[in-house]
Amino acid sequence: MGTGLRERKKQETRRLLWETAIDLFVERGFDNVAMAEIAAAANVSKTTVFNYFGSKEELVLSAGEDHVDEPARVVRTRAPGETPLAALRRHFLTALAERDPATGLSDHPTVLRVHRLINATPSLAPRLFVATARSQELLAAELATVTDVRTARLAAAQIAATRMVLITENRDRMLAGDPADTVHPLAVLHAQEAFDLLENGLSGVFQP
Known part of the structure; x- marks a missing residue:
């Protein structure tokens, strides 16, 4: 896989995780959603989520922190x-x-x-x-x-x-x-x- 394609796939995964997390947080409340539930909803492993985001707080605020x-x-x-x-x-x-x-x-x-x-x-x-x-x-x-x-x-x-x-x-x-x-x-x-x-x-x- 070329560098450009690999980076694009990473960005797509990051975006999927962020959007999935926001949907769950809005629906159920930030404190009522676990990282494992975000992983399950996005159809990825919990390890994958932590590879991109170290915490739920980072998930929500990542766009602003850029x-x-x-x-x-x-x-x-x-x-x-x-x-x-x-x-x-x-x-x-x-x-x-x-x-x-x-x-x-x-x-x-x-x-x-x-x-x-x-x-x-x-x-x-x-x-x-x-x-x-x-x-x-x-x-x-x-x-x-x-x-x-x-x-x-x-x-x-x-x-x-x-x-x-x-x-x-x-x-x-x-x-x-x-x-x-x-x-x-x-x-x-x-x-x-x-x-x-x-x-x-x-x-x-x-x-x-």
Whole structure:
């Protein structure tokens, strides 16, 4: 089996396990489903499930955790002459236009099901906190390449908090039943206002 085909099969299996798990968690509750039951429903072995996901928490949050290093990556790969904040603003606005679930602005039924599941499952909160903290740490490390470490940490905290407010606002509107296309103009306005505040507050800290 070629590398491309092998990787595609792995991605298909990973997607099958994730979708199967979400269906079971939504139907019966996160705490009432065992990994063995997910394996049985997906017609694979329990070992196969653990080869892809180390826990039920990882199963639910795996898609979001793929974005943990995203802010740091955006800063690291920004265009010549572009400030870190300008790059983060551009990226967030582009993601809004694409209705990227990472911005909260996605009314795809599966995305909404996952949001509702997370809201109804307190045991997922610790892993969410760890992922958020890790994302902020990675961003701070990247910002420290253009300013001092303490300033980088303070700036990363402000940026992370601002992004979280924007994402939460968008997600709450989606859960309230508002269409993403309808909310998009307001989400863009709020994002522009939020990044303007960051630019004003961090004026002079970052250079292109």
